[in-house]
Amino acid sequence: MKIAIIGCGNMGLAFARAFLKFDLVKKEDFLLVEKGEDRMEKLSSFQPGVITGVIGPQIGTYDLIILSVKPQDFPSVQEALRAVITPNQVVLSIMAGVTIANIQTVLDHKAVIRAMPNTPAMLGMGITAYTASPEVDMTQLRKVENLINATGRSVFLEEEEQLNAVTALSGSGPAYFFYVVKAMIEAGKKMGFEESVAALLVKQTMLGSFHLINTADKSLDELIKAVASKGGTTEAALKQFEAGNLDETLIGGILAAQMRSKELSKG
Numbered sequence: 001m002k003i004a005i006i007g008c009g010n011m012g013l014a015f016a017r018a019f020l021k022f023d024l025v026k027k028e029d030f031l032l033v034e035k036g037e038d039r040m041e042k043l044s045s046f047q048p049g050v051i052t053g054v055i056g057p058q059i060g061t062y063d064l065i066i067l068s069v070k071p072q073d074f075p076s077v078q079e080a081l082r083a084v085i086t087p088n089q090v091v092l093s094i095m096a097g098v099t100i101a102n103i104q105t106v107l108d109h110k111a112v113i114r115a116m117p118n119t120p121a122m123l124g125m126g127i128t129a130y131t132a133s134p135e136v137d138m139t140q141l142r143k144v145e146n147l148i149n150a151t152g153r154s155v156f157l158e159e160e161e162q163l164n165a166v167t168a169l170s171g172s173g174p175a176y177f178f179y180v181v182k183a184m185i186e187a188g189k190k191m192g193f194e195e196s197v198a199a200l201l202v203k204q205t206m207l208g209s210f211h212l213i214n215t216a217d218k219s220l221d222e223l224i225k226a227v228a229s230k231g232g233t234t235e236a237a238l239k240q241f242e243a244g245n246l247d248e249t250l251i252g253g254i255l256a257a258q259m260r261s262k263e264l265s266k267g
């Protein structure tokens, strides 16, 4: 399969690395289109394939075109891509909030898959939800699913609308996790630890706790109860969280992210 990636920043590069790691594309069949000069240099340093700064007629010869520019940069791609795209190609977009209908219209192209990955894709530990226009046939869909699975796990959604919620939950989710970890490390520093010690205590706690969620035969409430002794330290912390409506704040933030994804969909 010949693959072209347009926009090789965080996510484009994560996808490129995953495909190469699992030998899913040959370097000579791999085109990376990146307009940032610094970024191009970074790409060149690990020689992933053919690197170019512009969308030219050669794009029309690739089986799959991955769109991984920011939604606001999509207009900078449209005219050049529309001029060279050919009907048998499949477009895979990971742009937040840009709908399949929008992509079909501006590119005058029918076969479009829309996906929402997240940054753990860099380690092959991402989760991607995706959906497709009816013009993508089953063989094409399976091939793209195999590619996505090189970046982690995946889930197919029938309804494109649900991708707004996916964006808010798992697309943006790593940032929420890092935010909580950062606050816990700050608390450790306030209690007198050096940053490195606080970070070690917090990171290992998060790692171990994640494995407990995954393997212990207990609900989240039961896991919390197993830590929080009556009249103890955890209870004191949880009371403070509840007084500040921390759970409502987190839920509200995630719903705000969903709303923003819907706004982006309207253009």
Ligand SMILES: NC(=O)C1=CN([C@@H]2O[C@H](COP(=O)(O)OP(=O)(O)OC[C@H]3O[C@@H](n4cnc5c(N)ncnc54)[C@H](O)[C@@H]3O)[C@@H](O)[C@H]2O)C=CC1
Pocket (backbone or CB within 6 Å): 006, 007, 008, 009, 010, 011, 012, 033, 034, 035, 036, 039, 053, 068, 069, 070, 071, 073, 076, 077, 094, 095, 096, 116, 117, 118, 119, 171, 172
């Ligand atoms: N960062 C994240 O956690 C996630 C991002 N996304 C989506 O992935 C897309 C990319 O996000 P990031 O990789 O974080 O952004 P990024 O800013 O790191 O990468 C975008 C790249 O596209 C390049 N670019 C812009 N216009 C171009 C053009 N006309 N031709 C060629 N290259 C061009 C930029 O120079 C940049 O290197 C966005 O649409 C975002 O919504 C989706 C899931 C997670």
Ligand SMILES: O=C(O)[C@@H]1CCC=N1
Pocket (backbone or CB within 6 Å): 096, 167, 171, 172
């Ligand atoms: O913040 C954003 O818009 C993108 C989509 C999901 C994660 N990053």
